[in-house]
Amino acid sequence: MPARRSRTLEWRRCLEQVQERGGAIEIAVLRDYDRPAEMTGSHLVWRVRLLKVSGDEIIVEPPTTLGEVIRVETGINLMAVLAVGQNRWMFTTRHLGTTEFRNGNGRTVTALRLRMPKSVERCQRRSHDRVETTSLILPQVDVWPLLDPKSVLPAERANELQFEDDRNGIAVGDRGIVSDDESLMPEVGPKFTATLLNIGGGGVGLRVKPEDAPSMARHKVFWIRFSMPPEMTTPICATTKLAHTAVNSSQQTYAGMAFDFSFNPAHQGIVVEQIRRFIEIQQRAQFDERKSA
Numbered sequence: 646m647p648a649r650r651s652r653t654l655e656w657r658r659c660l661e662q663v664q665e666r667g668g669a670i671e672i673a674v675l676r677d678y679d680r681p682a683e684m685t686g687s688h689l690v691w692r693v694r695l696l697k698v699s700g701d702e703i704i705v706e707p708p709t710t711l712g713e714v715i716r717v718e719t720g721i722n723l724m725a726v727l728a729v730g731q732n733r734w735m736f737t738t739r740h741l742g743t744t745e746f747r748n749g750n751g752r753t754v755t756a757l758r759l760r761m762p763k764s765v766e767r768c769q770r771r772s773h774d775r776v777e778t779t780s781l782i783l784p785q786v787d788v789w790p791l792l793d794p795k796s797v798l799p800a801e802r803a804n805e806l807q808f809e810d811d812r813n814g815i816a817v818g819d820r821g822i823v824s825d826d827e828s829l830m831p832e833v834g835p836k837f838t839a840t841l842l843n844i845g846g847g848g849v850g851l852r853v854k855p856e857d858a859p860s861m862a863r864h865k866v867f868w869i870r871f872s873m874p875p876e877m878t879t880p881i882c883a884t885t886k887l888a889h890t891a892v893n894s895s896q897q898t899y900a901g902m903a904f905d906f907s908f909n910p911a912h913q914g915i916v917v918e919q920i921r922r923f924i925e926i927q928q929r930a931q932f933d934e935r936k937s938a
Contacts, residue, residue: 656765659729660703664695667749670705671843672759673781674927675722675737687784687873688724689923690843691715692850696746696756703738703759704746709846711904713917717757718928719743724781725759726768731894735781736762784841786851786871789833790864794908796831797868797884801912803829808879808915812922831868834860839900841871844920848885848903858898861890867902876926881919883912 663670673688691708698704703725708715717723719742727734738759746756791797837857842850849869853861870882885902892898906913 656727656734656767657698659732659734660695660727661698663727663729664698667694669694670703671726671728672705672708672723672738673725674717674924674931675724676782676927676931687782687841689841689873689920690726690781690783692843692845693757696748696754699761701761702741703761704744704756705759706754707743707757708844710844710920711847711913711917713921714755715921715924717924718932721928721931723759725762726781727765733768734765735768736765738762784871784873786839786841786849786869787836788839788851788853788857788860789831789836789868790860791831791833791866791868791884793832794866794884794905798909800829800831800868800882801909801915804879804882805912805915808919811877811879833868834864842899845901848888848901851900851902853898853900855896855898858892861887861898861900866905869902873923876923876930877919879919881916883916884908 660670662668669692671690671692673690676688693705693708696704696706707717717740719740721740723738723740725736725738727736738761741758741760743755744758745753747753837853837860839851839853839857842852844850851869865887867885867887868882869885870880872880884905884907886905888901888903890898890900904913904916
């Protein structure tokens with residue numbers, strides 16, 4: 646049997662191995678609405694712990710951001726990624742509803758029941774976000790070394806006011822509040838752009854190009870900003886601290902960044918609400934598209 650086909654057929658065993666090790670898979674709301682993904686914006690990808698693999702279901706912890714559970718509606722179609730070493734498989738699944746799961750510590754947690762796929766597609770080694778039939782459209786993130794953490798307050802306050810206008814249906818700029826106004830920027834160093842690979846419980850995972858990696862070595866605190874149009878007109882911005890890095894075979898750096906709200910604790914709630922609102926809009930669009938089909 647060809648090696649590629651053998652590795653694809655072994656994905657079920659790899660799934661079980663990830664579960665045995667207490668590992669995680671990645672999930673995102675599937676963009677199965679009418680327009681191509683390139684015209685509808687980006688995916689937010691969560692790393693969620695794999696709890697159990699059965700004959701027809703995959704049980705995972707729900708996605709969380711900063712301690713807050715992000716609700717996934719029953720019936721929502723999801724894209725999932727399983728990674729083992731350099732091998733990655735992508736598949737589509739559906740949220741079948743929640744269940745109460747008792748973990749190894751004796752605690753009962755509310756978990757998501759995902760439909761076991763009938764088949765998966767192996768990602769190409771040089772394009773880990775893409776397979777033959779679909780792809781993850783990952784957000785681009787503006788990253789600046791943060792020279793003075795206290796200087797983020799005006800930018801965060803402008804971001805909060807703009808998001809309030811966004812929720813109330815007020816057009817961006819009507820009140821003169823634009824959170825990406827350069828005059829409101831914190832005290833920062835030179836900007837570079839990274840790719841938002843995933844969101845975890847307390848931060849984000851970024852992919853950094855080789856030429857920008859030295860900045861990660863010289864600094865530990867960063868100001869990040871990324872937009873999620875068309876669902877969100879207000880960018881998400883926050884202070885982050887570098888938690889860990891790893892370099893892959895392509896010399897790209899994976900950087901784990903922890904959110905830090907030390908100088909403005911109230912901004913944490915805004916970031917959580919922005920992310921929750923984005924996922925709610927995505928899910929509503931998916932249900933609306935099904936109704937009109």
